[in-house]
Amino acid sequence: MYTNILTSQNDGITQITINRPLKLNALNKETIQELHAAIRVADLDAETKVIIITGSGEKAFVAGADISEFADFSVSEGGNLAAKGQELLFDFVANLSTPVIAAVNGFALGGGLELAMAAHFRIASDNAKMGLPEVSLGLIPGYGGTQRLSELVGKGRAMEMIMTAGMIDANQALQYGLVNHVTTQEELIPLAEKLAGKIIRNSSVAIGAAIKSVNAAYTDGVNGYQVEIEQFGNCFGTEDFKEGTTAFLEKRKPSFPGK
Numbered sequence: 553m554y555t556n557i558l559t560s561q562n563d564g565i566t567q568i569t570i571n572r573p574l575k576l577n578a579l580n581k582e583t584i585q586e587l588h589a590a591i592r593v594a595d596l597d598a599e600t601k602v603i604i605i606t607g608s609g610e611k612a613f614v615a616g617a618d619i620s621e622f623a624d625f626s627v628s629e630g631g632n633l634a635a636k637g638q639e640l641l642f643d644f645v646a647n648l649s650t651p652v653i654a655a656v657n658g659f660a661l662g663g664g665l666e667l668a669m670a671a672h673f674r675i676a677s678d679n680a681k682m683g684l685p686e687v688s689l690g691l692i693p694g695y696g697g698t699q700r701l702s703e704l705v706g707k708g709r710a711m712e713m714i715m716t717a718g719m720i721d722a723n724q725a726l727q728y729g730l731v732n733h734v735t736t737q738e739e740l741i742p743l744a745e746k747l748a749g750k751i752i753r754n755s756s757v758a759i760g761a762a763i764k765s766v767n768a769a770y771t772d773g774v775n776g777y778q779v780e781i782e783q784f785g786n787c788f789g790t791e792d793f794k795e796g797t798t799a800f801l802e803k804r805k806p807s808f809p810g811k
């Protein structure tokens with residue numbers, strides 16, 4: 553069904569694997585479109601409670617946007633590339649109501665790190681290397697990297713990483729708070745699945761409301777506290793809220809309908 557990605561669904565988790573290992577899973581236009589389509593399908597699928605995104609092979613998560621595709625672009629084509637990519641993939645992932653975990657299994661550079669940063673959180677294998685090398689190509693990050701790296705690691709560290717075009721290893725990323733956990737390559741997907749398992753036990757409607765509220769803290773012109781109040785209030789109208797509170801009072805585990 554897809555040319556550049558693999559998808560599988562099991563136990564409430566949809567795993568999406570970017571599968572262009574010979575090009576270190578670089579994001580060409582077709583891959584971005586396929587990722588959009590697969591993530592949309594997973595988000596609408598009632599059986600999918602968590603999405604894990606990773607890269608195929610042992611070397612790379614994603615080594616960036618596909619440089620061969622935009623090497624001869626004009627100013628307007630360049631602007632369009634960033635706008636379309638942000639809309640189809642990076643903002644789309646960041647604002648999804650289904651939680652997205654990036655399992656960074658190797659190089660996450662440029663658009664690759666930007667994709668990982670658009671996910672709701674990240675874990676990495678110990679061979680991972682992360683960076684935004686765009687200025688070494690005469691570019692800047694265009695898929696949200698200047699904004700999200702600053703949010704995640706702070707302005708000074710983001711400035712250093714972007715200006716030097718350097719890479720940091722998994723342990724430094726952990727120290728920076730760019731990734732939440734580091735493990736071996738073999739244990740990476742099992743760890744993502746274990747974290748997904750903890751998420752799946754909870755109300756998916758409440759999680760969607762939490763994602764909206766947390767994201768509001770990073771959206772210009774929006775009062776995050778006000779968004780939190782509205783989302784908190786909305787929870788009281790959900791079946792998940794009735795089930796969660798009833799189960800607690802009845803001293804049993806909840807079985808959330810997800811509505």
Ligand code: COA
Pocket residue numbers: 574575576578615616617618619620659661662663685686689
């Ligand atoms: N776009 C297009 N092709 C890419 C790519 C990218 N971002 N990253 C890697 N590739 C391709 C290489 O061109 C090469 O293809 P080929 O075998 O047909 O020549 C293949 O993937 C393997 O990469 P290679 O460079 O040979 O691997 P390496 O182990 O020597 O180096 C990297 C790995 C990640 C350091 C190096 O590939 C690299 O610097 N990539 C670009 C990173 C980047 O600048 N990303 C930001 C883009 S905006």
